Amino acid sequence: xxxxxxxxxxxxxxxxxxxxxxxxxxxxxxxxxxxxxxxxxxxxxxxxxxxxxxxxxxxxxxxxxxxxxxxxxxxxxxxxxxxxxxxxxxxxxxxxxxxxxxxxxxxxxxxxxxxxxxxxxxxxxx
Numbered sequence: 745x746x747x748x749x750x751x752x753x754x755x756x757x758x759x760x761x762x763x764x765x766x767x768x769x770x771x772x773x774x775x776x777x778x779x780x781x782x783x784x785x786x787x788x789x790x791x792x793x794x795x796x797x798x799x800x801x802x803x804x805x806x807x808x809x810x811x812x813x814x815x816x817x818x819x820x821x822x823x824x825x826x827x828x829x830x831x832x833x834x835x836x837x838x839x840x841x842x843x844x845x846x847x848x849x850x851x852x853x854x855x856x857x858x859x860x861x862x863x864x865x866x867x868x869x870x
Contacts (some may be wrong), residue, residue, distance in 0.1 A: 745770045746842050746859040753838060756830055760868070764825040766840030766861055774818035777845035779857060781826045782866075784836040792838070793825060794850040797822030806836075830868045835865050837863040 751766040766778070777796055783789040793814040802814050811829040816822065821832045823840060839852035851857060 746773060746776065748773075748840050748842060748859055748860040748861035750838065750840050750864040753866045754868065755864055755867045757867055758831055758870050760830050761828045761839055762830065762866060763825070763841070764827065764864060764866075766823040766825075768821045768842065769822070772818070773816075773821050773823065773842055775847075776842040776859075777849055777851045778814075778816060778823045779841045779843065779851055780814060780823075780838060781854060782834075782836045782838045783840060783863075789839075789854050791854070794852060795823065796845070796850055797847045801848060802829050803852070827866070830866075832868050832870045835866060835868045837865050839863045 747770045751765050779794045780792040781789050782843040793812045795802045813826045815824045840861045842859040843851040843857040
C-alpha cells in the first residue's frame with residue numbers, strides 16, 4: 745500500500761505560480777510511475793502530467809505544456825508539480841497518483857493508477 749498526500753495548493757492570481765507536492769508513505773514510490781490529474785466539479789477527471797520511475801521521462805497534456813513541470817525526489821519519496829503562468833481555467837482540485845509500471849513507462853489513463861491522494865485545491869483568479 746502507498747499513501748499519497750498532496751500539498752501546496754492555494755490561491756494565486758493569473759500568471760502566478762504554485763508548486764504542488766505529493767508525499768508518499770507506506771512504500772517507496774521510487775518504483776512507481778507517478779501522475780497528476782485534475783477534476784472540476786461535474787467534470788471528468790483530466791490527465792495533467794506523468795513521470796517515470798527515475799524522473800527522466802515526463803509527459804504533459806497539451807494545455808499545460810510549457811507551463812507545468814513534474815519532477816521527483818526519490819530520496820524524499822516526493823513528487824512535484826511546478827505550475828507557472830497559471831490561468832483561471834487551471835482552477836480545480838489536483839490529485840497525484842501512483843501506478844505499477846515498468847521503469848520507463850508513463851501512464852496516461854486514470855484506470856492505470858493504483859493509489860490516489862486526497863487532492864489539493866488550486867484557485868487562480870483573473
